[in-house]
Amino acid sequence: MDKKQNKAAAFFKSKYFGYIIFGALLSLLPLATQAGVLKTSMIGIVGGTIIYSIVAQGLNINLGFAGLTSLGTAGFMGLGAYISAFLTENMGWAWEASLIVSIVICVLLGLVVGLISLRVEGLYLGIITLCIAEIFRKTFEELDPITGGYAGKKASFPTIFFGGWKLNQAQNYVLLAIIMVIMMILTYNLVHGQIGRALHAMRGSTSAAQAMGISLFKYRLMAFALSTGYAALGGVLYVHFFRFAYPSTWTLTLSLNIVAMVVIGGSRTIFGPFLGAVIVYSLQDLVIKRIPVIGDLNGISYIISGVLIILVVMFYPKGVINFFSQIKEKAGKSKAAAPAAVPAAQTESGKEENADE
């Protein structure tokens, strides 16, 4: 069993090849819609999933690896989105330049949050970050000339290569997939290197980590800077993909949804946040709304997603990504007490189908 597990793990984590294949498969979607196999609206839904998976990946570094709570992700995502929209639309900057500026500003603010995290911990830190996100959101509402206030801010599809190539929606979607793969590879390298080990140690015990010479100051700031950087990147991609940003998007609910993506998908994994984003964000649009009769009821998709989230956390606290290893674990245990485990295994396989859809 060990060998198999290693093999499966090696396949899922197998360096960059797996990620690139995954990104290439996702990039095939526009071809499928052009051929008429899938609806064009799929591009919007899957594109949104990719964007949220990038943001969730950033939070994963913070929440999963470093063990630092943050409920301010939405605020930083919104900040990145508005800065980029303002720079490209009002100032006529190139998309790449606006991307870099947005990320740099958000990372600098993330460093400030990192400083706060040295003093404030756990729940208090979570709500302080919520406080910061609320400050941003109120500012988005009030700062009309830059953010467009309640009416929202318009943006257009990015023109890459410094104004050389104006993308359409399908090309923008492929760009998202490429960026996601790059971020996956970067994250993989990051968490398997020195920084990742330092973050792991810090999560386990700050005192032990410090005793081994890990600077809390350096790595906490780094964790927050990274996660806000990912959030800003997600925000920039969001505003240029959906071409609109409203202040009502960047609320506590969005931050909580991103936390849910990390926990449900499986924290401390590379594919986990993507799976989480699929379950939390796109499952309603992709599957539930298409079921006849039930799908037409207003609000039913919310209920099913909510129930699914509750069930996943109750029965698979390690996340959907660890599904198979957990089933095997249970199956191994159940050889001793076989009858009790049978119904459990059945519900597991039932839920697996849902999760994969």
Next chain:
Amino acid sequence: MATFFQLFLRSFETGAIYGLATLGIIIVFRTNALVNFAQGVMGMFGAYVITFAYSKGVPIVAAILIGVVAAIALGFVVDFCIIRRTKKVSGAGKEIITLGLMMVILGLVPIIFGVEPLKLGKVIADGSFTVFGANISYNSVLNIFFGIGITVLLFFLIQKSKLGLAIRSTASNEKTAKLMGVPTALVTLFAWAVAVVLGSLSGAMVAPATSVSINLMDSVQVCAFIACVLGGFQTFYGPVIAAYIIAIANNMLSYYVSSVWGTQILYIIIMVFIVFKPVGMFGKRTIKKV
């Protein structure tokens, strides 16, 4: 001076709303060791029940009673069906469960009550009087005294009654309390019911000023969370006092400093305060064992 006094009284009405919502969060946090992110939508659900009954011609006081019964039922269902079965789930996991709960309620409300925003009337429809040059409606006075009254009643219950003793011992250490024969399951059941009732009442106070929609309690919930941090999670009274402070400071800053930036300034002040006193106003630092 009259304006100041008027603002002050208004703040107490807002404070009553925040205070009840905060108390709902803190009572669940202390007994279940989880932050209930669904507190806002639970209150919204209760407010919807009240408003729905009211729109069908039920007198307002009876409608509120119906709302309270529905809130208690919701609290029981949540504790019985979900929270009780998550003993093995980690803290963060439980909070995600309340997030799932939030989505379920957000989906249920339009199915049960329709998508049109509803309108709730005041308990005392009209009439106002003047004190020290400040004009205040009878309904606001009712809200102020109701908010303070409920809070005092609950504190009295927690401090003096046998149930309160059970709550306090569960809050201090659930395992030990259970070993000592405290019916902790009953305590958490009670806590959830009380939390939903408090949320619903605070929802019913907010509702007349706006229309009842899905977003009714969003801003109240954020304020309640911040009040929990400002007051410190370790006591029952700290967050409630902090809720009143936030309400007063917010109104004053919005009026005297800037109506646009008042709230942001207040949040920044709170953040700075927390950085210097990381456990809140009334919290005690717990010493971590290495």
